[in-house]
Amino acid sequence: MADTAPSEDRQRILLVTGMLGAGKTTVLRELENLGWEALDNFPIRLLRRLIGKEGERHEQEAPPLAIGFDGRTRGFKPDEIIARVKQLSARPDLVISTLFLDCTTVELERRFDETRRRHHMAQDSPLTEGIAAERELLAPLRHWADVLIDTTRYSTNELKQVVRDRFGAESPGSLTVTVASFGFARGVPPAADLVFDMRFLDNPHWVPELREQTGLDPAVGQHIERDPSFAPAFERIADLVTFLLPRYDAQGKTYVTVAIGCTGGRHRSVYTAEKLAGVLRGAGFTPTVLHRNLGSRAAEMIEGVQQS
Structure with a gap:
């Protein structure tokens, strides 16, 4: 369907998801520094309610919106999320993209060991099993995402630079x-x-x-x-x-x-x-x-x- 709304009137929304420990928090914070509004651990089932109905413009020039979620988010079902986003993407007043953050298992293990965090899918099992289960759960989103960034080799500062390069000067509808x-x-x-x-x-x-x-x-x-x-x-x-x-x-x-x-x-x-x-x-x-x-x-x- 062709766009019927001018690109400058379209709400820009970036969904940020991926493997736990791959850098979602860093990405959202850097997007905030770039002028985006950012929400983390947002229940995607409420996305339609957050955005409002087509034609409802609460702000004439709303800033771009970044929404973070992962396997810990309540009601996390990748197939249902994809279906909801596809429906919303058909609206002429929205530009919705999905960013998936990936990382190798070896590097994720190192990061979890370094921070002493417990993986939400490995409460009573080895960390590698939890990471493998999460990777299987997220596979549909990884395959479907518009942008995939592998953060394995990136330091925090390098990941921030990638975010600035990709999203810093971006305007709604631009390539x-x-x-x-x-x-x-x-x-x-x-x-x-x-x-x-x-x-x-x-x-x-x-x-x-x-x-x-x-x-x-x-x-x-x-x-x-x-x-x-x-x-x-x-x-x-x-x-x-x-x-x-x-x-x-x-x-x-x-x-x-x-x-x-x-x-x-x-x-x-x-x-x-x-x-x-x-x-x-x-x-x-x-x-x-x-x-x-x-x-x-x-x-x-x-x-x-x-x-x-």
């Missing part, structure tokens, strides 16, 4: 674009909308003086640019992305993640992601750039065997 580099050896980002594979390019890892550098270093960029396949491939990728983004926006999509991959996620993907972000800025977009594996150690076991 938030993320360009992310990654290493295929460490898995494809689960929230990627478009994925481009740069492993066909000559690998700087096998040049001794470039191995410990990254795609942010000029020498690595020059090496990649010298590959005759880079320029025509990059031109096609940039043309496709700039062609698609306005069409995603027209369809009401709030977030688009463009993922650029290479083997280890340190050289070819990083350089290409930075260059693509520059093209998008020139086209009028304001992309956030994330380098997932930039800090990972260069290793032959990741890069494979050099081809002679």
Whole structure:
């Protein structure tokens, strides 16, 4: 259904959920610092009552609203939550998105041990069993969410920066674009909308003086640019992305993640992601750039065997 209300009159709502210990409280507090109204542990069954009926505008310019909830929230049933939100999302006066915060089990165990907290699903069982049960319970929400942030490698300050990058300058109805580099050896980002594979390019890892550098270093960029396949491939990728983004926006999509991959996620993907972000800025977009594996150690076991 096409939007009938002007974008500036639409109430922006972000639902924040995810694994306990993955950083929900940090995210909500940072959103508050950015001017959002934030509620935590809110019963989602009361969401319709909180928002009001269609056409009811208590404030002409209501600030964006962030609502946090997790498996501890009363009446937490993922399938019912998704159904309720789908119904509300059809309203022309609302823009509703869902952010899911994930984290590896090993890191969650470390965080629980550090804070000496007890997991609500592991009262009389090992912590790993509680985390596994919660992960199974939340699986439908994780799959359905508009944005997924894996906080495993983030410090509190780094997570706050990600929140500022994604939501700080956001206006209702605007398209938030993320360009992310990654290493295929460490898995494809689960929230990627478009994925481009740069492993066909000559690998700087096998040049001794470039191995410990990254795609942010000029020498690595020059090496990649010298590959005759880079320029025509990059031109096609940039043309496709700039062609698609306005069409995603027209369809009401709030977030688009463009993922650029290479083997280890340190050289070819990083350089290409930075260059693509520059093209998008020139086209009028304001992309956030994330380098997932930039800090990972260069290793032959990741890069494979050099081809002679």
